[in-house]
Amino acid sequence: MEFNSYIGLDVHKETIAVAIADAGRNGEVRFFGEIANNPDAVANLLKKLGGRRSKLHFVYEAGPCGYGLYRQILAAGHACDVISPAHTPKRAGDHVKTDRRDAAMLARLSRAGELTSVWVPDETHEAMRDLIRAREVTTKDVRQARQRIQGFLLRYGRRYVGAVWKKRHRVWLANQSFDHPAQQIAFQTYLNAMDQAIARKDLVEAQIEALVPEWSLGPVVEALQALRGVALVVAAGVVAEIGDMRRFDNPRQLMAFVGLVPGEHSSGNRRKLTGITKAGSVVARRLIVESAWAYRMPAKIGQAMLLRQQSIAVPIREIAWKAQIRLCGRYRRMLARGKKAPIVITAIARELLGFIWAIARQVEPKTIAA
Numbered sequence: 001m002e003f004n005s006y007i008g009l010d011v012h013k014e015t016i017a018v019a020i021a022d023a024g025r026n027g028e029v030r031f032f033g034e035i036a037n038n039p040d041a042v043a044n045l046l047k048k049l050g051g052r053r054s055k056l057h058f059v060y061e062a063g064p065c066g067y068g069l070y071r072q073i074l075a076a077g078h079a080c081d082v083i084s085p086a087h088t089p090k091r092a093g094d095h096v097k098t099d100r101r102d103a104a105m106l107a108r109l110s111r112a113g114e115l116t117s118v119w120v121p122d123e124t125h126e127a128m129r130d131l132i133r134a135r136e137v138t139t140k141d142v143r144q145a146r147q148r149i150q151g152f153l154l155r156y157g158r159r160y161v162g163a164v165w166k167k168r169h170r171v172w173l174a175n176q177s178f179d180h181p182a183q184q185i186a187f188q189t190y191l192n193a194m195d196q197a198i199a200r201k202d203l204v205e206a207q208i209e210a211l212v213p214e215w216s217l218g219p220v221v222e223a224l225q226a227l228r229g230v231a232l233v234v235a236a237g238v239v240a241e242i243g244d245m246r247r248f249d250n251p252r253q254l255m256a257f258v259g260l261v262p263g264e265h266s267s268g269n270r271r272k273l274t275g276i277t278k279a280g281s282v283v284a285r286r287l288i289v290e291s292a293w294a295y296r297m298p299a300k301i302g303q304a305m306l307l308r309q310q311s312i313a314v315p316i317r318e319i320a321w322k323a324q325i326r327l328c329g330r331y332r333r334m335l336a337r338g339k340k341a342p343i344v345i346t347a348i349a350r351e352l353l354g355f356i357w358a359i360a361r362q363v364e365p366k367t368i369a370a
Contacts, residue, residue, distance in 0.1 A: 003079070007049065008106030009060035010099045011037065011069060016060075018045065019103035021111045029108050031100050037065065039072060046076045059110040061085045062118050070120055086279070087116035119243050128215055129240040131208060135233065136283055138201035145194035149173070152187055208236050216365045217244065223363045224356060225308045226320035229294030234287045238356065241284035246361060251354035258285050260350040276346060285349075288356075292349035295331050299324035316359050323355040 003023060010017040018032040032049075035041040049056055058073050058080040073080040089109060109115050121129065146165065153159070153176070160172055173191060178184045209232055212218045217239050224235040239245075248254045255261050259279035265272045278285065301309070301321070309317050327348050334344040 003055045003057040005049070005056055006107050006111040007032075007056055007058045008103040008108070008110060009058060009069070010103040010106065011060045011063060011065050012099070013037065013065065015099070016042070016069075017099035017103040019100070019107040020049075021104075021107035023111070027111065029104050031104060034099070037069075039068075042069060042072055043076075046073065046078065050076070050078065055079075057081070057110060059083050059106050059115060059117075061088065061106070067120050067126065071123075081110070081115065081117040082120055083115045084118050089114055119247065121243055124215065125217070125240070125243065128211065128217075128236070131204065131211070132237045132240040133283065135201065135204045135208065135237070138197060138204050141197040142194065142201055145190065145197045149187075149190045149194060152190055156183075205233055208233060212236055216367070219366055220245075220360050220363045223312055223316050223359050226305075226312045226316050226359065227291070227352070227355060228305060228320070228324050229291035229352075230356075231308070234291055237287045238284050239360075241281040241287075244365065245357055248357060251357040254357045255350050255353050258288065258353060260285060260288070260346065260353060288353055289345060289349045292327075292345045292352050295324070295327040295348050295352075297328070299328045313362075316362055319355060319359055319362070323352065327351055327355075 005023060006021040008019040008021070010019075014037055015034050016037050017034050019029065020032050021027055021029040035045055056078045058078060059082075060069065060080075061083045062085060067082065070080050070082050083106065088106075106115070156178070158176060160169055162168065176187065178187060212221050212232070215221070221232070221235045221239050224230050224238065225232060230238075242254070242258070245254060248257065252261070256277070257280050259277045261277060263274035263277045265274055299321075301324075309320070330351070331344055331348055334347065335341070
């Protein structure tokens with residue numbers, strides 16, 4: 001679609017800098033001005049620009065201000081792209097950065113087609129992603145609370161023999177006593193903090209379980225649980241972070257999106273592969289790598305997985321079993337060749353993502369009535 005003008009927006013908490021690039025290779029690029037970052041000011045801008053130019057294309061970089069601006073522009077009937085800041089071209093040696101120049105650069109690059117847009121979730125999907133990230137925060141709180149307890153006990157030579165953080169370990173912790181009251185109060189404070197963090201985590205996970213059936217991508221979450229190592233929270237987290245995987249034409253695109261493909265630094269006849277790119281969502285990548293550890297053991301469908309697969313279609317269960325045969329075997333073969341475990345797990349996670357893509361393509365999201 002051809003546009004009359006390309007509008008670059010440099011968005012900040014309080015203000016938005018606006019620049020306009022007229023259509024055509026030699027079209028003028030000029031700074032329009034600065035407006036307040038609130039819906040009324042944006043509506044006035046859209047009305048002012050839309051009155052003279054019927055086909056406008058807006059762009060702004062993804063950031064902490066979210067997607068409200070994007071949705072307001074679309075609702076007004078204009079086109080809008082949210083741009084990945086990491087993929088915005090920058091001139092070497094350009095050390096002058098202002099809001100005015102940034103807005104003009106976005107408008108110019110948008111007209112040239114040099115910007116990479118990001119996938120924008122709908123409001124329900126964004127809400128589910130917020131819940132998943134809240135679960136990540138509570139998980140971190142539990143881990144930190146446990147580290148404080150372990151550090152406190154280590155200072156006084158208290159060591160537990162056996163599996164930690166199970167019921168028996170929690171009873172052992174409750175039975176610990178210290179000579180000075182201040183020490184006892186400090187230790188009990190750490191225990192209370194851990195219990196509270198675990199309660200918050202359990203509450204968030206319960207909400208995830210309750211809300212997934214009402215989500216349009218709920219069927220995808222259910223189908224992914226056919227895979228080994230991918231239970232409800234992991235499946236919901238991966239889907240929330242990646243979104244609709246049908247937009248990827250092949251699994252390699254999805255692997256690159258999550259950042260599980262190796263980087264490359266080659267020149268001439270020399271080809272050098274580096275570590276994984278670590279692009280995209282940190283949460284999605286961590287969940288997938290965490291799931292990949294489940295393929296260390298021989299292929300097997302245990303009781304928990306059998307129960308998860310009961311309501312899942314046979315073709316999807318067949319894909320999940322194929323994943324087990326391939327990934328468990330590859331884990332053993334790579335270890336036998338002397339590869340280090342973290343490298344092996346990264347490779348397994350990358351292939352696991354391919355099976356996740358294959359299953360997601362088999363499932364149609366459900367339509368939620370307005």
